[in-house]
Amino acid sequence: MAIVTVRSLTLLMLQAVFLQAVLSQDIPYYMHRCERDAADVNDCLRYAANKLAGYIRRGIPEIGIVDVEPVVVDEISIALGSGPDGYRASFRNIEAYGVSNLSIVNVRSDIDSMQFQMTIEIPKIKATAQYQSSGVLLLIQASGAGEYWGEYEGVKAKTYFKATPYQGDDGQTYLTVDQTKMDFSVKEIKMGVENIANQNAIIREYDGFVVDAIDQVIRFLLLSPVCLPDAAMNLFINTNAQELLKEMKPQLRTKLTEHLHSFLQQLFDRIPVEQWLD
Numbered sequence: 385m386a387i388v389t390v391r392s393l394t395l396l397m398l399q400a401v402f403l404q405a406v407l408s409q410d411i412p413y414y415m416h417r418c419e420r421d422a423a424d425v426n427d428c429l430r431y432a433a434n435k436l437a438g439y440i441r442r443g444i445p446e447i448g449i450v451d452v453e454p455v456v457v458d459e460i461s462i463a464l465g466s467g468p469d470g471y472r473a474s475f476r477n478i479e480a481y482g483v484s485n486l487s488i489v490n491v492r493s494d495i496d497s498m499q500f501q502m503t504i505e506i507p508k509i510k511a512t513a514q515y516q517s518s519g520v521l522l523l524i525q526a527s528g529a530g531e532y533w534g535e536y537e538g539v540k541a542k543t544y545f546k547a548t549p550y551q552g553d554d555g556q557t558y559l560t561v562d563q564t565k566m567d568f569s570v571k572e573i574k575m576g577v578e579n580i581a582n583q584n585a586i587i588r589e590y591d592g593f594v595v596d597a598i599d600q601v602i603r604f605l606l607l608s609p610v611c612l613p614d615a616a617m618n619l620f621i622n623t624n625a626q627e628l629l630k631e632m633k634p635q636l637r638t639k640l641t642e643h644l645h646s647f648l649q650q651l652f653d654r655i656p657v658e659q660w661l662d
Contacts, residue, residue: 412446414439415659420495430491432660433502436651441484447654454479455643460635462628464519471519475532475632478513482506495661498547498559506539515577530579538571545648549657556656564645567637573625576618 411417416435418428443450457478464471483506490503515532543566547559621628 411659414444415655417658417660417662420661425495426491426493429493429500429660430488430502433488433491437484437486437488448650452484454481455483456480457636457639457643460632460639462631464631469520471517473515473517475513475515478511480509480511482509498549499544500546501542501544504541504543506541507537509536509539510534511536530577532575532577534573534575536570536573539568540571541566541568543644545645547652552656554656556658558656559652561645561649561652564641564648566641566644568640570626570629573629574622575625575628576621 414436416428416432418425418432422428440449440452443452457480459474459476460478461472461474485508486504486506488502489505492501493499511532511534513532514529516529518527544564545561546563547561549557549559552558
């Protein structure tokens with residue numbers, strides 16, 4: 385029978401400690417590694433994604449992430465109705481705050497094909513933009529420019545991406561994002577425009593965009609001692625916020641999907657698969 389000496393035990397313990405130290409160095413403080421074959425791998429990936437998101441919110445200079453907000457969208461536009469009096473509006477230099485306060489509530493994955501679907505919830509997003517419009521909207525000649533603001537509560541997004549692994553120069557595995565999709569919904573919306581220049585109220589019904597708010601707008605215009613275009617416009621906007629978001633959504637979804645794709649690629653260019661999958 386072999387006799388295990390105190391010296392041998394000490395050497396074994398030191399080797400174990402050294403091995404653990406090496407392994408721990410492979411996983412940065414902002415990462416969590418999951419067993420790819422584990423039954424609860426999706427729950428583990430959800431935990432890992434939320435951990436990473438928490439550090440991203442504060443910034444991770446080691447991988448080039450410093451300021452994640454505001455999320456900037458260059459421009460989106462909407463068109464309501466047709467013809468020379470059709471309403472057109474554009475929103476430029478959109479800045480959104482609160483996106484980084486997201487939580488990943490569900491993850492589905494096919495690791496063999498590197499496909500992932502995530503459900504994300506964001507409590508509140510605040511946005512500002514430069515607003516410009518032309519045409520007729522209900523009782524208002526809506527040609528002018530001003531400042532747009534929006535508050536979006538209860539934001540829920542579903543995202544999907546597919547990636548292809550490749551071996552980096554350091555021998556580790558990285559991902560190229562091939563495809564990204566997303567859709568979103570908003571539970572409550574408040575938005576409006578301020579400091580509208582070059583806009584005059586006129587009495588004219590706008591054909592082509594039927595809304596339930598028309599009676600409210602008429603009442604507002606008749607009862608208000610002073611007819612302010614800003615106030616009348618904001619009454620219409622907030623009464624029909626979901627409809628207006630529906631008009632904005634196709635362009636907004638495209639822009640946000642581009643942002644998501646770029647951000648995911650930035651992460652996967654800097655974070656090898658070995659740091660989050662075993």
